[in-house]
């Protein structure tokens with residue numbers, strides 16, 4: 448009987464997942480720990496560290512009752528009957544597998560900490576996205592202690608998307624739990640099934656062997672990203688031929704075998720996971736000698752890079768082959784709407800491309816702070832920070848960002864951009880006033896009637 452659940456890692460996954468689980472399981476105590484003190488402080492305050500619609504209400508209902516946040520990793524490991532590992536697994540930036548493999552050092556550290564501090568039996572749950580067969584390494588570390596406690600390792604990948612995390616958790620299409628198929632493994636799976644079954648119908652909880660579960664997560668992300676790259680590839684062909692990518696997406700999406708979701712053409716997918724997980728899949732395929740399979744999936748990322756640079760190049764070529772000294776307004780910096788997350792956002796790469804061509808960029812995003820934007824640019828290491836700060840600025844007003852601009856680029860699909868006073872924006876811009884809609888959210892006809900020169904991804908002239 449599970450009475451205490453611990454989660455190591457209070458990020459975009461650990462925080463919302465545990466908050467919803469706590470709300471639905473009032474009889475279980477949840478303790479979420481992180482090494483990042485300021486993140487924990489924020490989880491305990493009215494200003495949560497992540498922006499996610501509906502999350503604050505959920506946290507408020509459970510926090511202080513059966514949901515607790517702290518930096519006491521040791522204490523939380525000792526008290527947890529079930530311990531979720533929900534730490535980051537970024538792409539490795541060094542050594543073997545650099546640029547492709549997932550960096551598992553944070554996960555390994557968690558396993559070592561659990562092995563060191565646990566003094567009774569635990570169920571350890573992989574919540575982070577991990578390469579298939581990681582559970583084997585975790586088991587090895589846990590069993591190497593030889594000082595008594597027994598461990599069961601489960602895989603329970605998370606499928607929530609940022610911006611809709613609470614909704615996705617509350618009404619999950621499915622929950623996936625993988626574990627050993629022996630008596631102890633199946634018993635551990637059942638304990639986790641019970642936790643989810645507090646609100647997810649049993650038929651939507653899928654149980655598998657542990658390797659299938661690990662691999663299903665990478666596969667799901669690869670398939671989702673592949674759809675975006677596929678429609679983005681077609682967007683380039685639409686522009687060349689006069690077809691309209693939205694009409695094509697609608698026409699193919701009504702085929703029930705294809706389905707309408709995830710066919711929105713864009714400036715390119717971003718986010719912390721799609722690229723990282725596909726590169727990880729590519730690395731795994733190469734590791735197992737499956738070179739053709741690796742090349743196949745790698746193309747999804749190649750096409751995404753093409754889409755981002757194609758958008759940047761379109762801005763430059765349209766502005767008479769140079770943006771040097773010109774002001775470009777960016778509407779949006781986050782990788783999608785309804786999140787303050789900027790990891791791998793297309794904006795970062797398009798900004799870099801335009802800054803290389805000496806543009807001045809003014810950014811407006813309703814949730815991203817300026818400091819974060821500079822951190823994103825710094826990570827690219829393209830130019831000194833002073834130059835980034837001179838040429839890239841953020842304002843907290845969309846009209847200010849667009850004032851005197853030669854062009855506007857819509858980078859994120861925030862709803863509020865649709866209802867801006869576009870006549871006012873046009874009146875205050877340099878002419879010709881160019882507008883590049885990288886998200887297909889604006890009314891092209893209306894904007895053209897105002898006087899804008901509009902380019903929309905996937906739509907010819």
Ligand code: NAD
Pocket residue numbers: 455456457458459460461480481482483486520533534535536553556557574575576577605606607608609719720
């Ligand atoms: P994140 O960076 O937001 O959060 C990870 C947290 O773990 C950080 O706050 C970090 O300080 C903490 N941490 C790292 N090592 C620690 C340690 N040893 N002890 C305590 N805390 C530690 O990452 P995230 O976006 O929540 O992603 C976590 C995992 O979930 C990744 O594997 C990711 O691929 C996967 N995932 C993410 C999403 C998403 O939408 N972000 C969705 C599904 C799955």
Ligand code: UGA
Pocket residue numbers: 576605606607608609610668671675708709710711712713714715716717718719720721782783784
């Ligand atoms: C994605 C998956 O959707 C989740 O199921 C998964 O759990 C998560 O990755 C993860 O493993 O981290 P997320 O990256 O948060 O979630 O957001 P998505 O809605 O998938 O969007 C990813 C990117 O694709 C965004 O930049 C978005 O704008 C773009 N996108 C999405 C498109 O360009 N077109 C679409 O049709 C859909």
